[in-house]
Amino acid sequence: MADTSAVRMLVVEDDKALSEVLCDELRARGHMAVAAETVAEGREQLKQSDFEVALVDLMLPDGSGIDILRQIHEDDLPMEAIILTGYATVSTAIEAMKLGAYDYVTKPARMEEIEVLVQKAAEKSRLRRENVSLKVRLSQHDKAQGIVTDDPEMKALLATLERVAPSDLPVLIQGETGTGKELVARGVHRLSPRGDQAFVAINCGAVPENLLESELFGHEKGAFTGALQRKPGLFEAADRGVLFLDEVGEIAPSVQIKLLRALETKEFFRVGGTRPVRSDVRLVSATNKDLKHATQTGEFREDLYYRLNGMTLRLPPLRERKNDIGLLARHFLDRHAPEKKLSARALQTLEQYSWPGNVRELMMLIQRACVLTTGDAIEAEDLPLDVRDQNWKSAAVRTGLTLAEMEKEYIETVLQEHEGHRGKTARALGIDPKTLYNKLGPERPRKKV
Structure with missing residues (x-):
């Protein structure tokens, strides 16, 4: 036979x-x-x-x-x-x-x-x-992008990723919003034996609690108002591939128990269904919460936490990756406006900023600067005011300056950024050059306006 x-x-x-x-x-x-x-x-x-x-x-x-x-x-x-x-x-x-x-x-x-x-x-x-899975993959623009880094901690994380990816261990990625958790998840998929199968992602925090179960497990026709036909869930779409649950800490307790069962038995029920559906997925999850602490407070099931935590990868925030700021900025610049350059003062300003929004904030900032900058180089003054002024503001508050002293200190800082050029300084401050002259005083040596 x-x-x-x-x-x-x-x-x-x-x-x-x-x-x-x-x-x-x-x-x-x-x-x-x-x-x-x-x-x-x-x-x-x-x-x-x-x-x-x-x-x-x-x-x-x-x-x-x-x-x-x-x-x-x-x-x-x-x-x-x-x-x-x-x-x-x-x-x-x-x-x-x-x-x-x-x-x-x-x-x-x-x-x-x-x-x-x-x-x-x-x-x-x-x-x-397979067509069902392909439709989901296309809707999510399944693009495997590389991770750009020169940071020792990130390099160590990627080395761990390369060792873990070939196994079928579940992976939990922890990191602040915007640090690139989905890129790491795609890296696990790309380097795993399931790399030629589906990578399906969902942000659990963006889906209302009453709809998340249906998104994950699907529903039967007539299961609820508006369920006009059977709909496969993401577990079915990711069969033999990787399912990525972003913000997994936001899942409600009622769905946590069903997720745990699906992971333990590889079976689940669609909403309104009476027959089990089998699905073989590798789970990669991500969170910006401390899930271990959440298990102690009762917000997250302890048994589910241990099921998700086969291996934990912790992503450092961008403020702790100073070496990567310039590297990433140039990477995004090459992608959106390869003909432009980043000036030394602009790069220094970026490296001094704290990046609360991490890599995502840096990416959007570079895109904005590419659109608004008319010259060949992005200068410090082309960056948003909150980025340029953060360090000066912090210093002013810490030293307890008066309002007049704070104004003078700020003008001096902006003047220094423009190498003593009063015309450029006045334009950056949004004031008339004569006003700037009066505030600086006649005793100060002048550069041309």
């Missing part, structure tokens, strides 16, 4: 002897076969298990095989059906094909013929499932 892939099959046949023969032959060929003798039993099996192919007799004691086909069609199940009958007519064949039957065979049929049809139908079923 040729080497074929195992297929999950449902056999709906009222002739018990024939049903046993079919199931035994299918199992001998490596398939998983479940038997049902009536329409009612077949429908119940469809609710309880996930099949790829159904082999359905046309004539059944309590109805027709067409009823099984109609159920598969209405529930939008990602499976194919083959009609098996001794009563094939043109009209029944046409009706079966309209309802999505893959093909039909007439009794008595040879097992070799059935085997060929089963393999072809199973391949079509798998393509349908």
Whole structure:
């Protein structure tokens, strides 16, 4: 016998002897076969298990095989059906094909013929499932981007990532907002054996509590108002790939317990569903919270924390990665305006800033400067005022200057930035050059205006 892939099959046949023969032959060929003798039993099996192919007799004691086909069609199940009958007519064949039957065979049929049809139908079923995953990947713009760093701590983290990625350990990424947690998650995916499968991401904090369960596990038709058809969840879309749960600490306790079960058993129920759905995913999660502390306060389940925390990767904030500020700034500059340069004073200003928004804030700042700067170089005065003034403001507050002293100190700082050029200084301050002259006083040596 040729080497074929195992297929999950449902056999709906009222002739018990024939049903046993079919199931035994299918199992001998490596398939998983479940038997049902009536329409009612077949429908119940469809609710309880996930099949790829159904082999359905046309004539059944309590109805027709067409009823099984109609159920598969209405529930939008990602499976194919083959009609098996001794009563094939043109009209029944046409009706079966309209309802999505893959093909039909007439009794008595040879097992070799059935085997060929089963393999072809199973391949079509798998393509349908992969299409669901592909649609999710395309909607999320699955782009594997590299991590730019020259920081020793980040290099050590990436070395750990390279050792962990080839395993199937769950990974928990901790770091402030904007530090690049999703980039690290994509790195785990890219370097893992699942790298050619789906990478599916969701920000758990951005989805309302009452919708998150449906997003993760999907829902059945009619599960709630507006559920007009079955919708696969992200666990199904990420099957055999990587599922990334960003802001995992925001998940409500009611969903935490269902997530824990899905990770432990690799099975879950869609919202409104009664049959378990299997999915094999590697989980990568991220948070800006201290989840260990959250378990002590009861905000996060301790058993789920240990299930997520196979390996923890801690991302340092950008303010602790001084060597990376200039490197990242030039990286973003090359991406958005490669013809522009960053002046030495602008770079110094960036390195002195505390970056509360981390790498994401730096990226947006460079994009803004590229748009607004008219010259070939981005100067310090092209940067936002809060970035330029942060260090001066902190120093002024710490030394307890009066308002007049603070104003004078600020003017001196801006004048120094412009190398004593009063015209540029006045424009940067938004005042008339004469006003600046009066504030500085006549005794100060002047540069040309």
